Amino acid sequence: MICLADTAGSVGNEKRLLRLSRKTNMLMQEVICLPDNDGSLFLWRNFMLEFQAERAQSLLEKTELIHDAATVRAAVARIAFELNQRFGQPGSPAYPLVLGVMGGAVVFTGNLLPQLAFPLEYDYIHVTRYGDGDRGGRVEWKVIPRKNVAGRIVIVLDDILDEGETLAQVRQRLLDMGAAEVVLAVFADKETGRKKAARADHVGLTVPDKFVIGYGMDIHGAWRNLPEIRALRPEAIAS
Template identity: 65%
Template structure:
């Protein structure tokens, strides 16, 4: 049996045969969890989401409240959190999503590029931004200011995980699900190298395993 060739595309990048690459990613992902520590289990996570929903429902179901907020999920890390939270919200709302990327280190103020902007009009409206994690805070601060510049009357930041980094941040979340330690965490939408967004709980990856990958 002859070996499968390595393919080269038109920009000179080598591609391993799919079976080899699948095995590589499978083993790499498993290695990341080998020494990982479970810091919040599935029950903790879902309880936190329900608590966040209760805060929002209390405000927007209050007597006399006729607001029609725009809820924006930040792709792609917040997709799992957003999918868990939205069905628990019991007030009228409009949903959309945004996608931003930061080129350069987050704590050094790399350029923020908007890949997807809100399709809905934000002017004069309350905008609720759903994000998976508040880390250094530079990107989320930019998102909030951009929405205010677009005319939003109010921007509420609802962040599932607020990382305790031991220093001040340029923006604070209005609603927080869980406060997590200053460690690299995966699960519930958060990933390492694209792996383990699908975990139902939150796992802290060991620094040694993170470096080896």
């Protein structure tokens, strides 16, 4: 059986579900079930795609602009300039390894790399942190560097520095693997007002202590593609 959530308890209320999802941002609690066949599966998939699109659009309408696209581009260019000054001058450390943190940093990394004017090697890592809230917890490495980091300068690129717990553990793991130095470059640094477990060496811009989206940062998987940075308004979080 394929089950749909519906407060009304009857088939055919997809539009009502979509309207309700604008307020709740989640599927309803009561469940109806359809026969498990190709037709039902097609209807289910179409419903979920429409639901997700409606939810994403509704959430975007509840955001406010924090940094426009021009400010974002300038922030990336500033990090590129700083890294070029540090690694692109005569006598600078040679051939650093650049690691992008998937998946939030993919947009930042893709725009930064073409602006770096020194020889480098690129790889990526993928980590997930488990724990209560934003502090503590264990980092699970889903993808470790394929390149040997021993004795090398490693530049880690990430989308946002929140509490710094994940990046602190990433840096320590790379040092334990033999990296000579780990340089942290983040696109955004969140102004939490609290002491962070790690500080970035290079920061593009700061964002307020709010839920921010755009330029690689998502909400429910959506809006990583925004060229600007937006924050959810309080009513969006409360709904």
